[in-house]
Amino acid sequence: MQKRRTEEGFNLSFLDVMACGLGAVLMILIVVKFQASTDAPSTEIERLKHELAATQQQAQSLQKKVSIAQQSFAQTDAQNSDTQQQIAALELVQQATKQALSEQRAVVADLESAVAAAAPLQVDDPIQLQGTGEENYLLGLKVEGRRIGIMIDASASMTDEQLIQIIRRKIGPTAQKQQGPKWQRTKRVAKWMLARVPKNAQVSVISFNSSAQVLGNRPVSSAKVQSSLQAIVNDIDALVPHNGTNLYGALQTMRSTFADLDALYIITDGLPTMLSAVQGFRETKTCKPLTGNMKTIDGDCRARIHQFSIAQVAPKVPTHIVLLPLEGDPLAPALYWNWANNTGGTMISPARSWP
Structure with missing residues (x-):
């Protein structure tokens, strides 16, 4: 009986092993090449950019x-x-x-x-003053000339500096007007000027408000005659400040009283408020000083009256102005300074303690 060759279910040969190893190597190479050639995702690159x-x-x-x-x-x-x-x-x-x-x-x-x-001693002056003395004479103001005119503003505003006080004194009795602090000072300034008039000079003194008044025994007085100067002082003491201010009428009176004067001194506190009945002044709706029916008058109108009065009747001589303070009249200092400067005179606004 022949023997059967035994067959095994699994027979692995060397060639099979080699084939398998070669295949594995090829697979690894394929995978590595694929990964090397594969690009990074485009979205990641854009984000980095x-x-x-x-x-x-x-x-x-x-x-x-x-x-x-x-x-x-x-x-x-x-x-x-x-x-x-x-x-x-x-x-x-x-x-x-x-x-x-x-x-x-x-x-x-x-x-x-x-x-x-x-300076000379005060006791030698023809007019005796009650004040602080000769040592307080104002520098820059000197009374000089041979024919001197002095104008004293005696309007209602000369009683005080503040408008409310002026109104109270305006409606008050005569004694209250005369006792006003600014009016007392005005009288001292006027007497100071009279006391400084040169001995060889002639002087004419006029007070003015709505009208003008010549003071003293005669229109023109000699400084040598003490009684004549004393008469002027007496008239100054009797004055009562009231009414408005007519500068035109005062200048006109001074020119007719003392036609050939060579120096003019004015004591006032502001611009005029009235005008005489004259021709040449053009009234407007807000400025009617000729008709006299205005309850109030503004600064521009007062300035026009001032300029018109000077141009028409002011004497062409050195004009010196003592401007006392007044509330509510800001144009006055400049206009009075121009007037004094144009004539070769002096405009001063002295301290309250003078004279």
Whole structure:
């Protein structure tokens, strides 16, 4: 009986093993090559690009801010340098001003001493005054001339400085008007002028409000005659300040009383409020001083009356003006200064303690 060859269910040969190993190697090579040739996802690249652009833009913005800050710092530093230079210059100016002021004070003190030493004693004056004395004579105001005219404003506003007080005294009794502080001062100024009139001079004194009045025994008095000056003083003491101010009428009266005067002195506190019946003045809706039916008159209208009066009847001589304070008349100082300056005279607004 023949023997059967035994058959096995699984027979692995060397070639099979080699084939399997070669296949595995090929598979590994295929996989590695696939992974090497596969690109990164496009969305990730775009994200990275956007982040890079944003970072670059932020860096540029920061660089601009740094540049602006550097420029601002440079400008601030330059401004600080200019400010320091200005401060130094101002300090030099301040020092120079202080030195100049000190020198001017010394000059004024020397002048006051010289004036006090050169002035005559008050007891020699023809008019005796109650005041603080000769040492307080005003520098710049001197009564001089051979034919002197003095005009005293005796209108209602000459009683006081404040409008409310002027109104109260205006409706009050005569004694209250005469006791007004500004009127008392006005009388002292007028007497001060009379006391300083040169001995060889002639003088005419006129008081004026709505009308003009010549004071004294005669229209023109000699300064040598003490009784004549005393008569003028007596008339001044008897005056009662009231009514408005007619500068035109006062100047017209002065010219007709003393035609050839060579110096004019005026004591007043503001611009005129009235005008005589004359031709040539053009009235407007808000300025009717000729008709006399205006309850109030504004500053522009008063200025027009002032200028018209000067142009028409003011004498062409040096005109000196003592302007006392008045509330609510801001144009008066400039206009009176122009009048005095144009004639070669002096306009002063003295301290309340003078004379």
